[in-house]
Amino acid sequence: MQDKRTFLRIQILRFIAAAVVVAYHAQITTISYFGGDDPYRVLELGVYGVDLFFVISGFIIVFIGSSRETTASVFVKRRVERIVPMYWIMTAATFALTHIPGLARNEVSGPGHLLQSLLFMSWVNGPETYPVLNVGWTLEYEVLFYAVAAASMALTKRAWATAAFVMLALVLSGRGTSFFLQNPIMIEFVFGMTIGTFLYDRRLFPWMLLGCVLVLLTLPMSGAAWRVWAFGVPSAALVSLAIYADFRKPYAGFVLPELGNASYSIYLVHVIAISCVCKVASVVMPNLSTAIGVPVISLFAIAVGYLCYRLIERNLLRVLGRRRRKAALVTNPPVHAE
Template sequence: MNYRSIHYLRAVAALMVVFCHIEIPLARLGYQGSLPGFLEGGVDIFFVISGFVIFLSIQSKSVSLFEFYKRRILRIVPLYWMVTTFLVLVAVFAPQFLKSVRFDTLHIAASYAFLPYPSPADGLLYPILVPGWTLNYEMLFYAAFGLSLLSPRRWRIMAISGMLMALPLLGLVFRPASPGLIFATSTILLEFLFGVMIAWLLSNRTGSRTGGAWLLLLGVPLFVAAPVIAQYIPLQRFVLLGIPAGMIVAGALLVEKAVALPAWRLPRLLGDSSYSLYLTHGIVLSAMGQLWLRLPFGNGGFSLVAFGVLALLASVLGGVVVYRLIDEPLQKYFRSGANAKEGRLAAQPVAAR
């Protein structure tokens, strides 16, 4: 499970998302251009990685449905609820600091429950913590994956593949109008399936430096060119960004299985803190943008470049600090509790279990 390439790709994906969202405060500062459209594909890389990691983590283990859901909830929910609660408190007591948040009880409840609900600010299916829309899909994937654990181990790949293909197929056939059904039948779920299939196919084969290099050489240009291709061919997101993202993840893993990757501390740290960075970067960027407007730096080209660099650094620093001070200690606490429970169980006589 300790693939360095996965940690490094998490770092790259998180930085891509931050770069993508820097455009929002830049526009408020007077920037009239646009950043490369492929940057939003960091989310697609995350989805593929998620499918890979989740399937690989239970492929050779006997994990109960309850235990699986418990582990995923403990990994995802605590920090997400903390950041969401922070935004709710700001929306109540200092709404002037939030440009894209409107206080709405049902919207907030749906945000905590990982349910799609139209935002009162713009009507889009975003929670109060906007990047959380991807976590809604993560939770849907976990729900489906957990059900696959009810099947015999040798049938798990068929069970999860069937569910992740059936839901988008139903959406394409019936074209639901309900926001909830549109969400539940999105073709973006196929990106999790790409990760699952990569884990299934690569788990028992040796690496190939040549094969991995070819996948990367093909996947990266397709990934970068996705916005241009979309202008001429109206393809679904899972084709434009999901398939190249899968090629990049599979290529990196094939290379790593053939050649040991160097242990870079900074990319590893960014990969470990990618979840914290993903959840907090929007808040940091918004605060930096509002602070910059109050400073006498003007809105010229140099000022915008300086803001972009400082905003990126502040976002990364904020993500690392939240990871070190909150997320990492929380996860260590949950793991120590789980290990203690397993130790007590192992110490019991068989007849008492």
């Protein structure tokens, strides 16, 4: 098993994925406030940073499930600790901010929508329905993937094969539809898992790869399927190259991996940060150039996200980790020799 530090370039890719999503949202929000055309058209591709996130998630789940979180109960506890508290905090903050008079620009959410968002269930309202914190739609896919992985770990001996089969079967049953439970984008988690099995379960790897290829070739070329071909497959190649590079030569830098550690906070916080700074700037600098505003606002959002990571997320994880360890000691006290 490889030490977690081996995969620092995966952490860098996590930051890159978050940063391009931030830049994409900064551009469309800045234009909505200040007008004009897209100053940086390449940033329109930033929306596909999500595809890179999904591939990385698939790989990480096999990595941690094969080395540290080897039981379903531990897996679930740590996944909940990792994603739920920060998401709930940011969702509650977004809900509160949208109810401040004069601040929200769109229709505000009601208590029912808030509850669905907190439970990762806003997708039940149909396509094009987003949670209170709009980027949370990706977390709803993550939670679905975690649930499938956890159930597979608890019920079967070949957890990764079972989880991949379920995800691929759901996609295949949808025939290219964009409906949540059948969206081809879920194949990207299996891409990452396939990469993971190459390292941790080599006998399973060719079957995982064959399953991905067969499902991809079988799907009609819908818009959702095209996204997987155009951005999911290259994302899988990029993750594979990053892992290969880490095996060839360990990454020696600190800044980019540290920003990768903060990528979750950056991803969750950036929507609020961008909206707030644009609201203020529209009052104090109503003629702000979008060409200047987009990079400045993007950097501001990343900085705010990093501060939230240092001040909130890290401390939350530290406290929750201590509580889990204390609970484990109470349940399974150490045996001392007489």
